[in-house]
Amino acid sequence: ENEPPLVPYKIPILGHTFSYLFNAKKFIKECKEQYGECFSIYVFGHVMTVVSRNSLSEVFRYPDNFDITSGLKEHLPLYLLFSYNGGMSNEGNKFHIKSVRKQISGKLDLNISVVQKYLSKGMEKWIGDCKHPKTVYDAWNMINNIIAIPIANVLVGEEAASHEDLVNSFGKFAFDLGPLLFIPPLLSFIHIKLHELFITLPLRFGWNPVSHHREVTMKRLRPVIEKRLKERNELGDNYKPYHDLLEYYMDQPNFDYTKPDNLPYHVENLLVIVFSSITTTSRAAADALYDLAGRPELLNELYEEALRIDRECNGSLTVADVKRMVKLDSFVKESLRHNGIITSLPHYVVKDYTFSSGLTVPKGRKLRLYFDDMLKAKESYGEDAEEFKPFRFLKANSPATLVERSYIVFGGGKHACPGRFFAVNEVKLFLHKLILKYKVSTQSGKIEDKIYFGPYSFPSKSGIVFENRV
Numbered sequence: 178e179n180e181p182p183l184v185p186y187k188i189p190i191l192g193h194t195f196s197y198l199f200n201a202k203k204f205i206k207e208c209k210e211q212y213g214e215c216f217s218i219y220v221f222g223h224v225m226t227v228v229s230r231n232s233l234s235e236v237f238r239y240p241d242n243f244d245i246t247s248g249l250k251e252h253l254p255l256y257l258l259f260s261y262n263g264g265m266s267n268e269g270n271k272f273h274i275k276s277v278r279k280q281i282s283g284k285l286d287l288n289i290s291v292v293q294k295y296l297s298k299g300m301e302k303w304i305g306d307c308k309h310p311k312t313v314y315d316a317w318n319m320i321n322n323i324i325a326i327p328i329a330n331v332l333v334g335e336e337a338a339s340h341e342d343l344v345n346s347f348g349k350f351a352f353d354l355g356p357l358l359f360i361p362p363l364l365s366f367i368h369i370k371l372h373e374l375f376i377t378l379p380l381r382f383g384w385n386p387v388s389h390h391r392e393v394t395m396k397r398l399r400p401v402i403e404k405r406l407k408e409r410n411e412l413g414d415n416y417k418p419y420h421d422l423l424e425y426y427m428d429q430p431n432f433d434y435t436k437p438d439n440l441p442y443h444v445e446n447l448l449v450i451v452f453s454s455i456t457t458t459s460r461a462a463a464d465a466l467y468d469l470a471g472r473p474e475l476l477n478e479l480y481e482e483a484l485r486i487d488r489e490c491n492g493s494l495t496v497a498d499v500k501r502m503v504k505l506d507s508f509v510k511e512s513l514r515h516n517g518i519i520t521s522l523p524h525y526v527v528k529d530y531t532f533s534s535g536l537t538v539p540k541g542r543k544l545r546l547y548f549d550d551m552l553k554a555k556e557s558y559g560e561d562a563e564e565f566k567p568f569r570f571l572k573a574n575s576p577a578t579l580v581e582r583s584y585i586v587f588g589g590g591k592h593a594c595p596g597r598f599f600a601v602n603e604v605k606l607f608l609h610k611l612i613l614k615y616k617v618s619t620q621s622g623k624i625e626d627k628i629y630f631g632p633y634s635f636p637s638k639s640g641i642v643f644e645n646r647v
């Protein structure tokens with residue numbers, strides 16, 4: 178009875194689908210202005226509720242009432258693509274969160290030198306010498322190739338990550354699965370399950386985007402595992418554990434790679450982390466690069482900070498040094514805040530839930546969180562919340578990793594991204610090295626807009642010009 182208002186629509190069956198697909202930013206904004214922070218729209222044959230502000234915070238605060246796993250599963254049915262670990266499950270997620278907290282974000286001090294070393298190698302390989310200005314289109318793709326190298330090293334160690342096919346496979350993994358995520362669920366008009374059936378249709382003909390990556394990973398990990406097990410045997414208490422995620426998997430009581438389904442199971446767990454870590458981080462770095470390249474005065478200011486810190490630490494940075502990059506941190510945070518994503522993180526309502534506003538969402542209702550509105554809330558960011566102000570957070574004691582009511586780039590509550598400490602450090606290190614080495618500008622000389630598809634946004638594909646600093 179007390180449901181959020183359903184925004185009226187004129188075209189039966191289609192409802193708001195067209196506006197949602199082709200004009201989401203304006204459409205959702207107008208709906209909120211007219212119907213308040215919580216309203217329902219009719220898209221792809223189903224009623225979906227868009228939540229913002231207090232209602233959105235409640236979704237994070239009461240995770241038992243809102244199920245994100247089913248929401249994500251519907252868009253990307255990993256459980257149909259992953260044959261050994263069941264894809265995404267609540268139980269599986271607990272393991273992933275623990276492993277990322279402990280082994281990746283929790284070992285930043287140790288990982289940071291690996292990240293630096295391989296970021297430099299990646300930049301040398303993919304950007305290289307720009308004595309003559311070099312224009313790169315689709316910088317996200319290029320940055321993804323760079324970011325994949327340090328992440329592969331942190332996940333599986335230097336020996337396995339020395340194989341180019343493994344690093345390439347990690348880098349491409351999410352891009353191979355991604356398109357499935359963005360196919361509009363047109364068949365949902367008939368039945369929600371039909372969309373899932375459609376996107377996994379190629380599986381029935383033997384095509385599975387996961388199989389190739391699983392095979393490459395297994396081929397490269399098996400000899401490393403055998404070598405480490407031998408070392409463990411020979412050295413006993415003197416064995417020095419490696420700091421990567423692979424070592425963590427090998428320590429699990431259920432690890433026995435001699436059993437037929439065991440290694441593929443652990444490799445699929447690893448691929449979930451590959452999926453969550455590489456394109457997300459490279460996307461943040463690409464957004465920041467476009468934001469930087471369109472603002473020459475900002476580049477100069479960040480260069481001064483980068484140069485000072487680089488001189489003080491002789492080029493070898495610690496976590497504390499990265500923390501001292503306060504201008505860069507504020508800029509990265511502002512860039513993340515402007516990621517342009519309109520709505521995200523689909524959740525299903527587990528049982529009827531009444532928000533503190535008095536509105537009730539029924540069990541089974543799909544919610545989407547209105548990110549763009551929350552990230553531009555005037556109550557939190559002031560009257561100029563819509564503006565891009567790179568040093569907005571400089572004096573606010575509010576680092577880019579800090580999850581707050583309105584800063585929901587990394588989600589919120591119990592499920593807030595456990596990889597954010599690692600990700601922000603890596604993005605900062607990438608930009609730090611880039612700023613020291615190159616002058617960057619947009620080919621157009623303008624600040625480039627993001628590309629939109631439905632409620633999703635992507636970095637621009639227009640040219641970025643790299644030039645060596647003299």
Ligand code: HEM
Pocket residue numbers: 245270273274277281450453454455457458461522585586587588589590591592593594595596597599600601
């Ligand atoms: C800039 C880069 C990144 C962004 C923007 C990002 C964003 C997010 C968001 C929005 C969520 C959902 C949170 C929620 O449901 O409230 C999430 C979850 C997660 N992220 Fe990240 N992430 C990034 C990097 C990483 C990295 C590098 C890793 C791993 C090394 C990682 C691992 C995870 C995991 C395991 C979850 C699931 C957490 C859960 O379900 O409780 N992420 N991330």
